[in-house]
Amino acid sequence: MDYEYYYNNAKRRYYDACTEINNCQNRIGELKTQKQNTSNLINQLGTDIKNHENALEEMEQIVKKDESLNGKLTQITSKTSDAAVNFSTMAKSSSVTTKDITDVYSS
Numbered sequence: 247m248d249y250e251y252y253y254n255n256a257k258r259r260y261y262d263a264c265t266e267i268n269n270c271q272n273r274i275g276e277l278k279t280q281k282q283n284t285s286n287l288i289n290q291l292g293t294d295i296k297n298h299e300n301a302l303e304e305m306e307q308i309v310k311k312d313e314s315l316n317g318k319l320t321q322i323t324s325k326t327s328d329a330a331v332n333f334s335t336m337a338k339s340s341s342v343t344t345k346d347i348t349d350v351y352s353s
Contacts, residue, residue, distance in 0.1 A: 326348060327348065
């Protein structure tokens with residue numbers, strides 16, 4: 247019987263198995279790194295989402311304040327126009343030269 251042949255064959259299979267184990271361990275390491283990177287990305291995206299939600303809420307508050315301001319400016323414009331008409335009417339009824347209050351205060 248040729249024991250050297252069996253020995254070399256077993257030795258080759260042993261080294262092949264060791265290589266395969268090393269390959270599997272390397273792949274496990276790669277997958278763990280990939281998992282960590284994916285977890286980091288998910289955490290960063292979660293943080294980005296929270297930051298964007300906060301920014302959106304702040305923008306909504308700004309828009310609400312702007313709408314309120316626009317409404318108040320519209321009221322002021324309307325009341326100023328009414329005052330201008332009243333002022334012109336009062337000025338016409340006396341001997342004073344008529345002036346348009348909108349023109350006076352617009353500049």
